[in-house]
Amino acid sequence: MNTADLGLPVDVPSTALFTDQYEFTMLQAAMKAGTAERRSVFEVFTRRLPEGRRYGVVAGTGRVLDAVENFRFDADVLGFLRERRILDEETLEWLAGYRFSGDIWGYPEGEVYFPGSPIMRVEGTFAECVLLETVILSILNHDSAIAAAASRMSSAAGERPIIEMGARRTHELAAVAASRAAYVGGFTSTSDLAAGFRYGIPTVGTSAHAFTLLHDRERDAFQAQVNSMGRGTTLLVDTYDVAEAVRTAVEVAGPELGAVRIDSGDLLLVAHRVRQQLDELGATSTKIIVTSDLDEYAIASLAAAPVDAYGVGTQLVTGSGHPTCSMVYKLVARAESADSGAPLVPVAKKSSGGKTSIGGRKWAARRLDEYGVVEAEVVGTGPVPDGLADRQLLVELVKGGDVVAREPLDVVRDRHTAARASLPLSATQLSRGEPVIPTEYVNGRTGSRTGS
Template sequence: MLQAALRSGAAHRRSVFEVFTRRLPDGRRYGVTAGVGRVLDAIEAFRFDTPVLDFLADQRVVDDATLSWLSDYRFTGSVYGYPEGECYFPGSPIMTVEGTFAEAVILETVVLSILNHDSAIAAAASRMVNAAAGRPLLEMGARRTHELAAVSAARAAYVVGFAATSDLDAGFRYGIPTVGTSAHAFTLLHDTERDAFTAQVESMGRDTTLLVDTYDLGEAVQTAVEVAGPELGAVRIDSGDLLLLAHRVRKQLDEAGAGKARITVTSDLDEYAIAALGAAPVDAYGVGTSLVTGSGYPTCSMVYKLVARASSNDPDAPLVPVAKRSAGAKSSRGGRKWGARRPDAEGVAEAEVIGTGPVPDDLAAHQLQVPLVSEGRIVGREPLSAARDRHRASLDRLPISAAQLSRGEPVIPTEYYSGG
C-alpha cells in the first residue's frame, strides 16, 4: 500500500485513521482501554534502521523510492484517544491517528497488536478485581504466555487494580510491586517438608508465604506454624477444593495461634472461581493462565480504519469522510469522530455517544478523547497510578450491573450523533 500510494502521490494526503471495535466479547458488559502508554513508546521509537532496510531491499519487499522514504521515517502527526484505564463500548473511537496516509497507515499493526492484547487482558483482569471484592489479586501468568506478552499482561492487570506481579521484568520496567512464593520443587528438593520450610523461613523471614499442599495439607500447616511460629506470614494452597480447604486451614491456623497468618489460593483461577470463593476465608488470589489469555478472549477485535482523507495533497484541503460499505457486519462509519459518555441525573452513565461534527453543548464536558501525540511530540504520558485511578473512577460512573459476571449486553448502549 505504501509503495503504491507513494507512486500515485496519494500517500501525502492528510488522513484520519480510527481504532474501534464493532462489538464486545460475548457476554462482556464493558471494555477497558489498556496499552496506551506502550503505544506512545512504540510510536516514538518507530524507525527503520540499516539492517531492516537491508532486509527489505534483499527480499525485494519494496522499491528504492520506498526504502528512501522509510529511512527517514518519523511520525509527525497527531494522536488522540481514550486515556489508559478508561472503559469503552462498541463503536468508541478508542484512538484516532492523524497524519499523511503514508506515516499513519504504517503504524496499523503495531498500534493494533498492543491495544488488542493489553485491552483484552485488562478487561478480564477488571472482572477479576470486581469478583475479588477488595481482596488483593496477584498476577502470576508469566509461565503461560510469550515472555514479552507476560510483561505487558502484568502491566495491563496492574492498571485495572491487581496489587502485584510475580514477573520481575514487569517490576523492573514499570515499577509494579512484585511478590512471589516457593514452588513444589523447592519442597521436593529437601529431605523433609520441615527442612524446606526451615530453609525458607531462615532465608526470607517469618513473614514469608509457605506452600502447604505438596504432601498432606494438615501436617504441612502444623509444620509451618511450628517452624515460623505465630508470626507466620502466609500459606498458599494450590490444589483441591479451595473453598473447603481454605476453611479448614483457617481453623487450623487460628487454633495453632497463627491467627494473623494469611491464606493465598492459586490453581487455575478465573473471575468465576474467584467469585465462588467470596465466602471463603481467603486473603489473596494468585491468577495466571486465565488472566494472560484474557479469560477466554485474548483479543478485543479492534480494527484500524481510514475514516477521512483530504480531497487533495494540498495541506489545507478539506477532509472527506470515507468508509467501507461492504455487506454484512464489517461496514464502518466515515468521518472523524468524538466520543462522550452521557450521564443521567444521578451522574451515572446512560449512553456512549459517538458523533461527527460539532459536539453538543450538553456533552462537551463529557468527551473522552485526550491528546496523546501532537505534531509528532508525545504529550500523553502519565504514571500507571493515574491509569489505575481513572479505571476505578470510570467503573464507578457505570451502572452497578457492569460488575455482574452473568452474560449480558454492554451495560450502556452506543448512540450515534451527526451534527450539522
C-alpha cells in the same frame, strides 16, 4: 527510547517491522499514485465486545506511545526490506527519514469503552499513518483484552489483592505486557521480574513445590525458607497433606507466620479448614493465599471463603477466554488532494457481512443520568451537542509527532477504578449480557441519532 522499555530484546533496534507487509506495499503504490501525502484520519474501534462482556478496558496506550516513538528504519531494517525486494528504492529512501509527525488522540488509558468507541484517532498523511496500523492494533488488542479480564477478576475479588503470575503460560514478551495490563485492571503485584523492572509494578514470590520436594522433610524445607526470608514469608502447604503442613508451618515459623498458600483441591472447603486450624494454633493473623487456575468465576465463588489474596496465571494472560478485543484501524476521512488546505471528506467501508463502519472524524462523550450514573456512550461527527462538551473522552496523546501525555502507571490504574465505578452496577455482574450502556451515534450537523 531504549528498546528494553518496550519489552523488546536489546538487539531489536526499532518497532518498524512489527507490521504487515501490505502496509508497505500500500505506501509504495500510494506514492506512485500521488495520494500518499493526502491528510488522513484513522480510528481504532471495535464493532462488538467479546461475547457476554459488559464493558471493555483501554490498556496499552503508554506502550503505543513508546512504539510510535521507536518506529524508525535503520540500516538493518532497510537492508532486510531491500534484500527481500519488498519495496523499491524510492520508497526505501522515504522510509529512511521516517518520523511520525502527525497527531494522536485517544481515550485515556484505563478508561472503559464500548462498541463503536473511537478509542484512538491517528491523524497525518496517509503515508505516515498507514504504517502504524499493525503495531497499534497488536498492542491495544492484547493489552485491552488482558486488562478487561483483570478488571472482572479484581471486581470479583473486592478488596482482596490479586497477584499476576502468568509469565510461564505465555510468550516471554507477552508476559511483560500482560503484567502491565493486569496492573491497570486492578491487580496489585506480579511474579514477573521483567515487568517489575520495566514498569515499577510490585513483585512477589516465595517458593514452588519443587523446593519442598528438594528437601528430605517438609519441615526442613519450611525451616530453610523461614531462615532465608523470615517468619513473614508465605509457605506452600499442599505438597503432601495440608493439615500436617499447616501444623508444621506454625511450629517452624510460630504464630508470626505471614501466610500459607493453597494451590490445589476444593479451595472453598480447604480454605475454611485451614483458617480454623490456623486460629486454633494461635496463628490468627496468618493470611491464606489461594492459586490453582483461578478465573473471575472461581474468585467470585470464593467471596465467602476466609481467603486473603488470590494468585492468577493462565486465565489472566489468555484474557479469560477472550485473548483479543477484535479492534480495527480504519480510514474514516481523507483530504481531497495532497494540498495542505484541502478539506477532509468522510470515507467508510460499506460492504455487507457486519463489517461496515461510519465515516467521519469522530468525537465521543459519555452522558450521565440524573443520578450521575453513565447511561450512554455518545459518538458523533460535526459539532458536539450542548451538554456533552465537558464530557468528551478523547485527549491529545501526540502533537506534531511529539508525545504529550505520558502518565505514571498508578494514575492509569486509579483512572480505571474510577471509570468502572461510574458505570451502572450491572457492569460488574459476571453473568453473560449485552454492553452495560448503549452506544448512540450522532451527526452534529443534522442532529440525527442512531443507536446500537
